[in-house]
Amino acid sequence: MPLSQADVAGTAALAICESLLLALNDRNILPEREIIGILQDAAAAHTNDPGNDGKAELHAAVATLINSILAGGNSVRRR
DSSP states (O other): OOOOHHHHHHHHHHHHHHHHHHHHHHTTSSOHHHHHHHHHHHHHHHHTOOOTTSOHHHHHHHHHHHHHHHHHTTTSOOO
């Protein structure tokens, strides 16, 4: 199956954001709790979306992905 431009852009954005969060934490600019809060807020924004834009399935998938990142600790080096 060919890659869509949206898939490539989304994967690149995720990789960049994860790297930024790790760098902010590694340099003691943002503590772990704030990074976790950022991710929780992002997940909640998609979880609580009423689906008025016709993309309820997309919002649910985004929230699930963010919550799996939180559960796996991918964006925070747990100390």
